[in-house]
Amino acid sequence: MPAPRTLDPNASRAAAFGAELRRRRTEAQLTQDELGLRAGYSGSQVGAVEVGKRSPTPEFIGGCEKALGPGIREFWASLSGHRDKAPRWFTPWMTEEEQASAIITWEPLVVPGLLQTESYARALLKAERRYGEEEIQALVEARLARQQILTRTKPPRYLVLLDEGSLSRPIGGAEVMAEQLRRLLEATRAPHVTIQIVPLGANPGLSGAIVVAHAANAQRHTVYLETAAEPVVTSAPETVATVTVKLDAIRAGAYPLNASIEFIGKVLERWTSGPN
Structure with missing residues (x-):
């Protein structure tokens, strides 16, 4: 045996x-x-x-x-403690995220949750104007707890395609943004994390954020799509295929890793050089 x-x-x-x-x-x-x-x-x-x-x-x-x-x-x-603090509709996605061997994210507006600082996440949730302080605290804790998948013993490979505009959007003010951009630069030091900045302009992903989680056994891929209402989580093959084509097209127009790191550094300098 x-x-x-x-x-x-x-x-x-x-x-x-x-x-x-x-x-x-x-x-x-x-x-x-x-x-x-x-x-x-x-x-x-x-x-x-x-x-x-x-x-x-x-x-x-x-x-x-x-x-x-x-x-x-x-x-x-x-x-499951942090799951209880997350919205009910988000729980299925958290399972896919935890079991993934690779995650690809496209974000046209903000830094993705897995890389957000506490201050940045809090500022985003406050801006929605639909949560009380206790709800915001619970949601922030849940978001930060999710980030543990990137520091576990066998983390997933994580590719982030991030729109250039998200680095300049003043979420929470200059100090919050500077801290957030430092967090991005820190994340790129990990061998399993790749961040590529997508320059301003038209691309196939302007309709909303996209995330694809690739299962460890490579037999299932799950897609998370931002919508005007609640996000959609699906493993439908036709949706996965469509989204994969979109992500390939978006990445084709992105800066390479080293150029992206340099770009983030330059935007960080702007956030720290004077009033914003």
Whole structure:
């Protein structure tokens, strides 16, 4: 029998749950098939959750709790704290984000959430004029918690295509913008993060932000699209194909990485050189 696959509980939320499930199953002296039988699932489904390939559903968690005893549901909830603070419609996307091996983002207006500073995120949410202070605080905490995927042991490759105008848009004032641009420059030092600035002008992405999450097994790609109402999250092949063509066209017109870093630095100088 091959040795159990080594797990990194810090790799993702699903991996943390999988490691805990394996620990509890081993302590109960059950095989994956035996646990699956008691929980109402196959042994292969149990195995997929244990190695972090599949996030547990509420039904799966309930079945495992019946088989292994209480505590599993609470453990999953403890990993989900920041999700409770995020809008309900955003939860499915957070799952895709956490399980992705690569993420490509196009942002025509603002810095994407995974790279926002606390002050910048707070200023954006205040500008929407529909949240109270407590709601803003909860949403900021949720946004910052999402950023942990970029600092985990095995982070996704992250490509950001960012419209030039977003660097000059005064969100929160000069100090906030300077801090935010420093954050972008800091992010580019990580080998898995690439930021490319898209110069002002017409391009296929002016209708809104686009994000594509590529699953680790390369069998599923999920798209997040900004709309006038609630954003859309879909894995429909035709949508993924259309969006991929758009992103390729946008990137073709972007500055290379080094030129983008230089450009961000020049805009930062403008934010720090005088009144804005």
